[in-house]
Amino acid sequence: MLDKLSLDGKVVIVTGGGTGLGKAMVQALARAGANVAIAARRRGPIEEVVAEVESLGRKGLAIPTDVSDSRQVEHMVALTLDELGKIDVLINNAGRTAENNPAPIWEVTDEEWRAGIDTNLSGAFYCARAVSKYMVDRGSGKIINVASGFGLRGVRDLYIYTCSKGGMLQLTRTLAMSLGRYGVTANTIVPGFIPTRGTDSFRRSLPGSGDVIPIGRLGQPEDIGPIAVFLASNASDYMNGEMIIMDGGGLAGGYAPTGHAPEIPIV
Amino acid sequence: MPILEEYRLTDRVAIVAGDGTLDSNVFTPYLAEALAEAGARVFVAARSADVMDESVRRANAIGGEAHGILCDHTNEQDVEMVFTEALNRFGRVDILVNNLRTEFGKSFDQVTVDEYETVMGRNVRSVFLMCRAAGTRMMAQGRGRIVNIISGLAERGLWNSAAYCASQGAVLQLTKALALEWGRHNIRVNAIGTGWFSSEELPLEEAQKELLVRFIPLRRKGHPRDIAPALVYLTSDSCDYTTGQPIYIDGGLMAHP
Numbered sequence: 001m002l003d004k005l006s007l008d009g010k011v012v013i014v015t016g017g018g019t020g021l022g023k024a025m026v027q028a029l030a031r032a033g034a035n036v037a038i039a040a041r042r043r044g045p046i047e048e049v050v051a052e053v054e055s056l057g058r059k060g061l062a063i064p065t066d067v068s069d070s071r072q073v074e075h076m077v078a079l080t081l082d083e084l085g086k087i088d089v090l091i092n093n094a095g096r097t098a099e100n101n102p103a104p105i106w107e108v109t110d111e112e113w114r115a116g117i118d119t120n121l122s123g124a125f126y127c128a129r130a131v132s133k134y135m136v137d138r139g140s141g142k143i144i145n146v147a148s149g150f151g152l153r154g155v156r157d158l159y160i161y162t163c164s165k166g167g168m169l170q171l172t173r174t175l176a177m178s179l180g181r182y183g184v185t186a187n188t189i190v191p192g193f194i195p196t197r198g199t200d201s202f203r204r205s206l207p208g209s210g211d212v213i214p215i216g217r218l219g220q221p222e223d224i225g226p227i228a229v230f231l232a233s234n235a236s237d238y239m240n241g242e243m244i245i246m247d248g249g250g251l252a253g254g255y256a257p258t259g260h261a262p263e264i265p266i267v
Numbered sequence: 268m269p270i271l272e273e274y275r276l277t278d279r280v281a282i283v284a285g286d287g288t289l290d291s292n293v294f295t296p297y298l299a300e301a302l303a304e305a306g307a308r309v310f311v312a313a314r315s316a317d318v319m320d321e322s323v324r325r326a327n328a329i330g331g332e333a334h335g336i337l338c339d340h341t342n343e344q345d346v347e348m349v350f351t352e353a354l355n356r357f358g359r360v361d362i363l364v365n366n367l368r369t370e371f372g373k374s375f376d377q378v379t380v381d382e383y384e385t386v387m388g389r390n391v392r393s394v395f396l397m398c399r400a401a402g403t404r405m406m407a408q409g410r411g412r413i414v415n416i417i418s419g420l421a422e423r424g425l426w427n428s429a430a431y432c433a434s435q436g437a438v439l440q441l442t443k444a445l446a447l448e449w450g451r452h453n454i455r456v457n458a459i460g461t462g463w464f465s466s467e468e469l470p471l472e473e474a475q476k477e478l479l480v481r482f483i484p485l486r487r488k489g490h491p492r493d494i495a496p497a498l499v500y501l502t503s504d505s506c507d508y509t510t511g512q513p514i515y516i517d518g519g520l521m522a523h524p
Contacts, residue, residue: 001297001495002304006268033269173522180484180519192508214450215510223508226273226500235496238489241522245512249450252443252511261448 004235008033011084012232013076015067015127016094018045020196021146021224025091027052028225029232035059037080037087040094041066059084067094067123068115070130077130086138089232090131092124092168093146102157116160121167128175128186136182143186144231145172149247152190153254169243176241185240187231192247194219212258214249273505274496276307281362281502282353283322284397286314286340286389291368293466294416294491296322298364301495302502303331307362310353311335340367340393350400359408362502363401366416367393368435372427383430390434394441398456402449411454412502415442416494419460419517439513446511455510457501462517464489484519 012029016022017038023045026036030053038046038053038060046062053060061083065076080087096119128143135141150158151165168188175186193210195218210217227244230236245251281302285295295318299309303326311326311333313319319335326333336352338345353360369389371382394415405411420428421435439458446456463479465488474480480488494516500506501514515521 001301001492002270002274002499003268005270005274005496005499008268028271031269032271176519176522177484181486185485185519214447215453215455215508216451217508219508223505226271226503226505227509229271230496230500233496236516238485238493238518239497239514239516240485240519242515242517242519244509244514246509248508249446249510253447258447 005230005233006033007229007233010034010088010232011037011080011086012089012091013037013039013080013087013131014091014093015039015065015123018042018049021191021194021221022093023049024221024225025093025228028229030056030058030060032229032233033058034232035084037061037063037076037084039063039065039067039076067127068118070126073123073126073130077134081134087131087134087141089142089144090127091144091146091228091232092127094123095120095146095164097161104157105159108159113160117164120161120164121171124168124171128171132179132184135184136179139183141184142232143175143184144228145186145188147188147190147243149190149192149245149251152251172243173241180240185237187236187239187241188243189224189227189231190243190245190247191224192219192245192250194221194223196221210248214253214258217248219246219248271505274305274499274503276302276305276362276499276503279307279361279502280310280353280357280359281307281364282310282312282349282360282401283364283366284312284340284393285318285322285366286393287366287368288370290464291366291370292318294464294494295366296325297491297495298366298416298498299323299333300325300329301499302326302362302364303333304329305499305503307331307502308357309333310357312338312340312349314339340397341388343396346396346400350404354404360401360404361408361411363397363411363413364416364498364502365394365397365414367397368416368418371431374427375429378430386430386434387437390431391437391441394438398441398445402445402454405454406449406452409453412506413445413454413456414498414501415458417458417460417513419462419515419521421460421513422521442513443511450510455501455506457506457510458513459494459497459501460513460515460517460521461494462489462515462520464491466491482523484523487518489516489518
């Protein structure tokens with residue numbers, strides 16, 4: 001049964017694959033046997049990751065792409081098909097966090113809102129749209145969206161990030177309801193607090209040491225690898241429209257401060 | 268076939284607890300087999316001899332080392348005996364999988380107190396006793412993984428299923444609360460939520476004549492094999508930052524309005 005966890009010969013596109021969580025996913029996918037197309041805005045980081053993929057004996061393809069531009073997304077898909085022959089899995093991981101500084105709602109400008117939603121949510125929509133017809137026609141495919149615990153709960157003064165990540169969950173569910181009958185599934189990975197360079201801007205809302213997280217530590221990018229491999233593999237074929245939350249127990253709680261443990265005898 | 272090292276359960280000892288009605292009982296042998304295939308030694312604690320024998324047979328057939336014991340999971344002494352026997356045989360307990368789901372359907376106004384207590388006993392009290400016995404040992408060892416197999420009815424309602432729904436919701440809440448309480452002891456507690464499953468292998472065209480099957484976004488019922496790899500991840504060391512969560516493997520049912 002566990003052979004299904006292998007990605008031998010599969011082709012995966014990872015957006016935002018040059019750094020942070022995206023890079024960690026690419027590394028795990030390649031170790032599990034996948035050939036990987038890595039898309040991100042900057043060429044430098046993705047070429048480094050491609051070299052890592054190739055050192056494992058898999059094919060890697062660097063495609064500089066701004067996912068908020070649907071023409072570039074179409075090009076990313078066409079180039080992947082040309083160079084790697086097929087697309088089994090799309091991982092929508094690209095997200096812009098640098099501009100998402102917490103701010104009172106009355107200070108968020110139209111431009112900031114549009115730019116944030118464009119990259120974090122529209123980008124995922126464009127990528128899903130660009131692979132969907134191809135996947136439906138061949139009768140198989142997997143779309144994996146990377147959201148955030150902030151897409152399920154509110155965060156003070158953090159509108160763009162929370163709304164775009166909440167939208168990712170609904171994109172997943174709607175794809176699941178629409179494409180499931182054609183053999184194409186969609187699922188979401190929901191990471192919790194994982195410090196990367198991209199989260200620097202709202203570090204203020206991140207706990208410093210992991211003290212407030214039930215298991216007592218912050219997440220590491222490496223935590224996401226085995227989940228991405230599972231969702232990209234045939235081991236998850238019956239999973240559709242769902243999410244895997246990886247947050248050290250944060251969302252299982254959230255009802256009282258961590259460690260609040262009342263003692264109330266039966267009277 | 269390259270498979271991530273992170274999914275290996277080499278030298279881990281797993282207790283697989285199985286009890287339930289026909290549809291849930293069929294899972295237990297596949298769960299035992301998956302853990303054995305990943306390298307764990309498996310101790311099966313089942314209410315029925317058929318389930319125990321089939322689970323041990325499947326786990327051994329894939330090259331594992333499995334043993335079984337019969338027990339009543341609602342009985343405190345029986346549960347202690349399971350852990351004593353497992354520790355005698357294997358020396359430690361790293362993993363507990365509870366597949367304890369007795370399904371029950373009846374118009375709620377007709378449900379007797381005895382029926383309600385039987386459902387809650389076999390589905391909730393049993394999980395409570397198994398988790399408590401496991402947690403004590405796992406805290407002493409400084410590590411552990413617990414996975415409760417539940418149904419999507421932990422979060423959704425269904426006609427004639429109020430007692431069963433309540434029992435599944437209870438196990439989901441037990442999962443979340445224990446994840447917090449034992450998180451700092453390096454114990455992870457998660458659940459796998461199932462949907463409509465069957466171990467019958469009907470031709471797809473035949474299966475899709477059923478209205479229920481057409482309601483599922485993936486348009487087929489699940490098979491116990493569909494949840495096995497997720498179980499292996501949740502019981503592995505690499506599942507360290509995921510805790511207190513249900514993972515639903517249900518063909519898209521939970522996305523359905």
